[in-house]
Amino acid sequence: MKVKVQSLDGGKAGSDIELNDDVFGIEPRADILHRVVTWQLEKRRGTARAARERGDVARTGKKFGRQKGGGTARHGDRRAPIFVGGGKAHGPRVRDFNPSLNKKVRALGLKMALSSKARDGKLIVLDNLDVKEAKTKQLSEQLGKLGLGKALVIDGDALNVSFALASSNIREVNLLPAIGANVYDILKHETLVLTRAAVEKLEARFNG
Known part of the structure; x- marks a missing residue:
């Protein structure tokens, strides 16, 4: 699956990126997604x-x-x-709110969540999250050009510090590292934004 790589200013950032169909091209199943989301919410509960x-x-x-x-x-x-x-x-x-769920089911659920965003056209790939200044107003204008809405932005191993500071006051945008990608947050947001580094980390996570 090919996706256009964009930049924060709304333009193209070079060539397209080829997404792995084993990660982004799986047919979603409601029962698997429901099991994983239920497991996540139960794990959050305190005794x-x-x-x-x-x-x-x-x-x-x-x-x-x-x-x-x-x-x-x-x-x-x-x-x-x-x-x-x-x-x-x-x-x-x-009361014990510590349920268990098979690792394979958890991994399959994350793949299906990523695939559902890609299938619905709600997946955007950015070249990087570099911003000139950590200014909320400027970043909000740039994100408005992309038409994100309520978006979850996933970066690579480390978060872009300037982007994190600029987006901290934008209620519609949440930022996570690639290791924190999860089914509940992906499905809760309208748009999923991945950087090139995030795509590489997610594909390596399932293929390595």
Whole structure:
């Protein structure tokens, strides 16, 4: 699959780039994408901090008063939730939100997410992310010429510092290194922008 390589100013940046069909040319499957996205969201969830319930409190279980004649209710356990220091009634419990998913399914899901953007024409390849100055206004004008909308920009191993500073105040643009590419973020954004370095890293990730 051939894609035109563009520059930040909206023009062409040399020759086209040939995308690997094994990474960018796979037919997407909704069930695979759903499994990977669900796995990602569950991995993000934090576990609740457990509270000590009645059976976890270290207090005596001896009956501390007479059954009758005391003028109060017939309590028989200091661990009861109504007493200070007693166990909490229906307190939060630790829940495990650490699901597992086969590595092959995760890799296939990422390939399908990349392929879906390429198939729908929502994939843009840039030569690089070099900007003259780290100015938000100038970068916003350049991105407006490309007609990105809500976009996820993926760079190579290291992020372009000037681009990162200039885009930090643009709500519609998010920046990630190639190693951070994931299915959820790719599908959540309208447009996917890759640099040449990102394309090389992603293809090497699956072919090496």
